Amino acid sequence: MQHQYAPIYLDHNAGAPLRDTVREVMIEALSDAGNASSVHAHGRKARGRIETARDQVARLCNAKTRAVTFVSGGTEANMTALSPAWQDQGAPVYLDKLFRSAIEHPSVMTGGRFAVSDQVVLPVDGDGRVELDALEQAVKDADPSLISVMAANNETGVIQPLAEIGAIATRYGHFFHVDAVQAAGRMPIDLESWQADVLTLSAHKFGGPQGIGAVVVRSTARVPAPLMVGGGQENWRRGGTENVSAIAGFGVASMAALEEAADTRHLSDMKAKLETGLCAICPSTVIFGNKSERLSNTCCFAVPGIPAETALIAFDLDHISVSSGSACSSGKVSVSHVLTAMGVPEDLARCALRVSMGWNTSGSDIDRFLELWPKIVGRLNPQARHQAA
Numbered sequence: 433m434q435h436q437y438a439p440i441y442l443d444h445n446a447g448a449p450l451r452d453t454v455r456e457v458m459i460e461a462l463s464d465a466g467n468a469s470s471v472h473a474h475g476r477k478a479r480g481r482i483e484t485a486r487d488q489v490a491r492l493c494n495a496k497t498r499a500v501t502f503v504s505g506g507t508e509a510n511m512t513a514l515s516p517a518w519q520d521q522g523a524p525v526y527l528d529k530l531f532r533s534a535i536e537h538p539s540v541m542t543g544g545r546f547a548v549s550d551q552v553v554l555p556v557d558g559d560g561r562v563e564l565d566a567l568e569q570a571v572k573d574a575d576p577s578l579i580s581v582m583a584a585n586n587e588t589g590v591i592q593p594l595a596e597i598g599a600i601a602t603r604y605g606h607f608f609h610v611d612a613v614q615a616a617g618r619m620p621i622d623l624e625s626w627q628a629d630v631l632t633l634s635a636h637k638f639g640g641p642q643g644i645g646a647v648v649v650r651s652t653a654r655v656p657a658p659l660m661v662g663g664g665q666e667n668w669r670r671g672g673t674e675n676v677s678a679i680a681g682f683g684v685a686s687m688a689a690l691e692e693a694a695d696t697r698h699l700s701d702m703k704a705k706l707e708t709g710l711c712a713i714c715p716s717t718v719i720f721g722n723k724s725e726r727l728s729n730t731c732c733f734a735v736p737g738i739p740a741e742t743a744l745i746a747f748d749l750d751h752i753s754v755s756s757g758s759a760c761s762s763g764k765v766s767v768s769h770v771l772t773a774m775g776v777p778e779d780l781a782r783c784a785l786r787v788s789m790g791w792n793t794s795g796s797d798i799d800r801f802l803e804l805w806p807k808i809v810g811r812l813n814p815q816a817r818h819q820a821a
Contacts, residue, residue, distance in 0.1 A: 439751040440797045444637070444790030445586050445614060445730060446755055451639035451688060451791065454681040458641060461677040468674050469665065478676045485683025492686040493612070493631060493648050494622045501669040502679050505645040506613045506634030507539040508659065512647050512670070513609045513630045514544020514580060517657035527607060528575035533562050533592075534773035535585055540611055541769070545659075546578075554581075559724040560590035560774050562597065571604050578607045583615035583631075587770045587786055588721040589730025591619065598627030607654075613637055613645075617689030617791070618696060618727045623650045630656060635678070638692075639791050640685030644678035692791060696728035699789055702798050706731055706787060709802040714809060718780065720771060729790060734783035737813040743785055746808045752801060755786045 441449060461481055466474030468482050482502070490497045503509050518525045530546040533554045543551045552570060555563050562581055571579065579601050584591045594610060601608035610631040612621050617638035623631060630649050636642040647669070649655050655669060662671025710717045710733055720732045734740075740756035747754055756768075771781040787801065 437751060437800060439753070440800055441753050442787045442789060442793065442797065442801065443753045443755045444793070445589075445786065445788035447636045447642060448639045448790045449792055450641060450681075451685060453688065454640055454684045457684050458677045458681040461680045466676075468676060469663070478674075481676055481680045482674055485679045485686075488683035488686045489633070489646050489648070492616060492621060492690045493633070494624060495648050495650070496652065498652050498667065499649045501647045501649075501666045502674060502682070503645050503647055503660075503670055504675075505636075505643055506537070506611075506632060507645075509632035509634065509645040509647045510537070510539040510611060511544050512659040513632055513656055514540065514546060514578065515656040515659070516546055516550070516578070518607065518655065519657070520654045522653070525576070527578045529577040530580060531567070531571055531574075531577060531606075532580040533582070535560060535587075535770040536580065536582055537586060537611055537613070540580055540582070556773050558775050560585060560588050560721045560770070561724050562592055564593065564596055564600070567597065568600050568604075571600065571606055574604070574606070576605050576607070578609055580609040580611065582611040582613075583621070584619065584727050584730075585721070585770060586614045587768055587784075588732045588774075589614075589727035589788075590721040591615075591725045591727065594626040594628070598625075602627050614727065614730075616686070617692045618699070618729050620693055623648065629654055635682040635685055638685055638689040641678045641681045644675060644682045646682070688791065699728040699793070702789055702793065702795060703728055703731055705795070706798050706801065707733070709798075710805070713802070713806045720774065720776065720784065729793075730786065730788050732784055732786045734780050734785065735809065735813070736780055736783060738783050738809060739812075740783055740785050742812055743783075743808055746811070747801075747804065750804050752804065754801075755788070756784055 466478040468478040486500045487497045489500045516527045530543055530551045532540055535556050555566050557563055581592050581597050598608050607629045610628045612631045613634045615621055616633055634645040658669050660671045707719055714735045716736055718734050767778055767781050
């Protein structure tokens, strides 16, 4: 009789499974009536849940509690942050251009509320890091503008030199946005040390609910113009009745993520085991960004001659979920703009797979992956196991 394996989920960068503690607080909040803008007891209870979560999310980012604005997710958060119109110390400020890296998430690649003609794309090196000299050359003579660089890449896990970028932004009088969606729970987040004016988060990447995110500013006196206007919710920064249950879940997940980011050795050990195993199975394995500092949970790799789409299907048939990169582009496998920006040839980029681990990943999950991979390679490209890198 064939042994039945439990499904294994290795796609945390697309969205992590909901934590049990998060589910519990969400169900509790869903069981209560009350609009957080109402003054009666039910409304005050809902308001209390929101303000508790606001404090928890602020602690995740080393930010002030009032600096947190809840929105519907990472895309809305980025759309809000990517605004040419800001309030600074009570006065309107209009930013001239958006300088963004070539490897940003699709929600930043569109440029938010900046016109296409006002966007400048910054190059990255072959290891996936923003070229600081090119950045400085681009912004040093520019009028006050917004620089947008993600904390860590969703496909490769490569971590950007944020403190250095923040220093350049400050030196030349620019504003700095950090998309920290992939960073939460996987590395410390610190608005102050990065000198970031605004960062964005999405709860479902670290075990919170889908459909809730946050815009976090360093100073409540310097904020982007609201994207959603209407009522006075969220200190007039985001109109619309708050999603109390999701916000409460976001707060609980933030506390767990803060604790996990302080010690990522478990994930680092599993990634090291995975990458050692991959290279032992196929000497021709290419691990993208491995010369840069990367998130402890992310491995993006390719074996020449093994198309990602075919490998994904093979893993799925054996109940293992991995991906070929971003889950936000179209739902189908295409050539990664991230790998293209890093100078990876198209034929190799089409072979790229991403394994992303998280709060519920175990060593046995990696063992099972490494047990299946040589069988898949053997079916799809038997020569790959004998080709040198």
